[in-house]
Each structure stands twice: as structure tokens, then as C-alpha cells.
């Protein structure tokens with residue numbers, strides 16, 4: 001196809017007016033955006049049209065395939081350990097607040113005998129990204145060549161890497177969505193997640209599909225449809241794909257940010273840490289191990305006996321990181337204290353996510369730098385007893401001028417009352433093939 005077969009204004013107009021994009025138009029726009037013929041402002045307009053008009057299942061499948069075709073496709077099917085093929089399995093989250101699960105999960109799955117080729121992402125909107133978090137570890141690099149990923153999978157059983165040459169169209173579109181308010185879109189999330197994941201060479205995939213105030217999709221119906229869409233896309237490419245629907249009304253764990261979330265993940269790997277982080281880690285690990293028939297070892301045991309921590313240290317060292325260097329937690333702090341005694345009420349994940357973003361943990365311009373030290377620590381969970389005057393939230397940043405904006409975001413996102421709020425279960429459902437609602 002040449003750059004003259006279509007033109008961007010016509011493609012944008014078709015979607016703006018509620019039409020269906022042809023396969024050829026989708027292939028053209030993805031190919032020519034990746035190569036720079038279609039400009040950022042044209043793709044921004046198209047993304048907003050998709051955001052507002054949606055896409056048919058056929059358009060989503062083609063958009064995903066075109067993004068996969070924009071780059072490389074890994075195949076690690078020839079890798080062997082003890083004469084047997086490696087069991088390659090990965091997970092991806094649709095994005096949440098305090099969602100640090102990849103950090104403890106990958107070493108748990110390694111310790112249970114499966115291998116994880118994990119193409120991870122950067123922060124998107126009010127949600128954090130695994131790469132921004134892990135890069136808070138001194139020296140850690142996620143820029144791995146294909147050969148290095150292959151070698152790490154063979155030697156250690158995992159690699160956590162920037163998608164790089166995998167789905168480069170998604171890399172550009174993801175960065176553009178982050179700064180054009182086009183993140184909260186089912187077709188754009190499904191195609192973004194699945195293009196990277198289907199290109200990375202895993203045999204099985206588990207999708208942690210977040211639902212609630214701090215997720216991109218807030219209604220359970222929509223999140224179910226997203227999960228079912230991704231599961232179908234996975235199976236259509238021959239990958240055993242399952243989704244777990246999990247709550248994102250309140251933040252996960254007690255920390256949100258970059259370095260603070262790494263510190264909390266280390267607590268989990270040391271056998272402690274918040275219960276909700278441990279519960280999701282173990283649930284997703286069981287699902288991943290089941291998908292590749294590697295269910296002989298109990299994932300929870302690897303957290304208790306230190307084997308997951310050992311694997312994490314191996315992984316960080318292999319990727320240049322030095323865990324003996326203190327994590328760069330923000331130099332300036334501000335504390336929010338309890339105005340009265342009582343019971344901690346609800347904590348709104350979106351309010352906390354936006355506060356952390358304002359503290360500097362996310363981006364407002366494409367390719368901008370994040371502050372590793374920016375974050376929030378919560379001292380109470382919903383339902384905990386609270387004493388008047390005690391600290392409820394500690395905010396961290398390296399740029400104290402950011403405190404007032406962050407405090408304004410947090411304001412109204414929490415309460416102290418007389419009774420414990422109702423909390424829905426953390427693990428809401430499991431969605432497998434054919435479960436299309």
C-alpha cells in the first residue's frame with residue numbers, strides 16, 4: 001500500500017461521522033502513522049473520534065492486527081530447560097492505581113517454574129506504569145534487545161522489557177492517548193494491550209481487567225465487555241487467554257507512585273505487605289500457572305520461603321539494577337491528618353491517582369520525565385479505626401510547589417465516619433473463552 005491510497009482527513013471524517021473503517025483504511029492509517037506520514041494531530045483527531053464513536057469487533061481485530069504488523073514478533077517456542085520447552089506465560093493489567101502487581105508476580109511465577117516474557121508499559125493517564133516504577137531502582141534498564149530477552153528467559157525464566165520493536169504503532173499511539181484524554185476507550189485499550197501481548201511470544205496470557213473509579217472503565221458491564229473482547233482476540237491468535245475482573249474502586253495496597261510502590265513490592269516479596277496486593281498476586285499466579293500446566297508449586301509458598309525474592313534479585317541484577325542503593329523516595333513530604341476520630345471511610349482511587357500524577361509521578365507531555373520519588377502513602381484502609389489528629393496520608397515529591405494541586409485532588413476523595421464503608425470483593429469474576437456477555 002502506498003501513502004497515496006488513502007488520506008487522513010477522509011479516514012478521520014468516516015469515524016467522526018459514525019462510519020466503519022475498512023480493513024484497508026485501518027492498515028493504511030496504522031502503517032502511515034508509524035512511519036510518520038500521518039501526523040500526531042491527525043492521529044489525535046482519529047483517536048478522539050474512536051473514543052466518541054467506538055469500533056465494531058471487526059475494526060478492533062483489524063486495528064490490533066495492524067499494530068502487531070507494525071513491528072517485530074517474538075517466538076521463543078524453541079527455548080528448552082531440562083530438555084522440555086519453556087512454559088511461557090504473561091499477564092497484563094488494563095491499568096489501575098497502586099497496581100504494582102507485576103513486580104511481585106513475575107518472580108513468583110519464575111519461582112514456580114514457568115517463564116515470563118513481560119512487555120511492560122509506562123504510566124498512562126492517572127495510572128502508573130511498571131517501567132516507570134522499576135526504573136526507580138538504581139541502574140535498572142528495561143531497554144533489552146531481543147537477544148538479551150531470549151538469553152534471560154533461558155537463564156532466569158523472565159525478562160521485563162519496554163515493548164521497543166514490538167507493536168511500535170502502539171508505542172506512539174499510547175503516548176499520544178496519554179496526553180489527549182483518549183485513554184478510557186474499550187477499543188483503544190483492547191487493541192493496545194493485545195497488540196503488545198500477542199507479539200511477545202507467550203503461549204498463555206492472563207488479563208487483570210480493572211473495574212471501578214480508578215480504572216479506565218468504571219462500569220462493570222463495560223469492563224466485562226473489555227475482558228471478553230481481549231479474551232476472544234487472544235484465542236483468535238492461538239493464545240490461551242483468560243481474564244480476571246478485579247476491583248479498582250480503591251487503590252491497591254498502601255502506596256501509589258513509583259519508588260514507594262517498589263518498596264511495597266519488596267515487602268510483599270519478603271513475605272509481608274498489604275493483604276490485597278498478596279491476594280491479587282497469588283490469584284493471578286495460580287491462573288498463569290494453570291494456563292501452562294505448571295501448577296505443582298504453591299505461589300503463596302514462594303513469598304513465604306523467600307524463593308520469589310531470590311528470583312526478583314536475580315532479575316533486577318540481570319537488568320543492571322542495584323537494590324542496595326536506597327530507593328529515591330521524594331525529599332519533601334506533606335501529611336494529611338484525621339480531622340476527627342471514627343472509622344476510615346472510602347478512599348477514591350481516582351482522587352489518589354490524580355494526586356500522585358500532580359506530585360510528578362506521571363506525564364503531561366509526550367515522552368516527559370517522571371519523578372521516581374513522587375507518591376502517596378496511605379496509613380489507613382477503609383474500615384480501619386482512626387484517632388483524631390493521626391496521619392492518614394503522606395504525600396512525597398521533589399518539587400514542593402506541587403503539593404497544593406495534589407492536595408486539591410485528594411480533597412473529597414476520602415472521609416472519616418462512624419461506620420465502615422461497603423467494600424466489594426477484590427476478585428470479582430473470571431472470564432474465559434466463550435464468556436462474551
Ligand code: URA
Pocket residue numbers: 093094095121124188189190192193
Ligand atoms: N495497558 C495498555 O497497554 N494499554 C492500555 O490502553 C491500558 C493499559
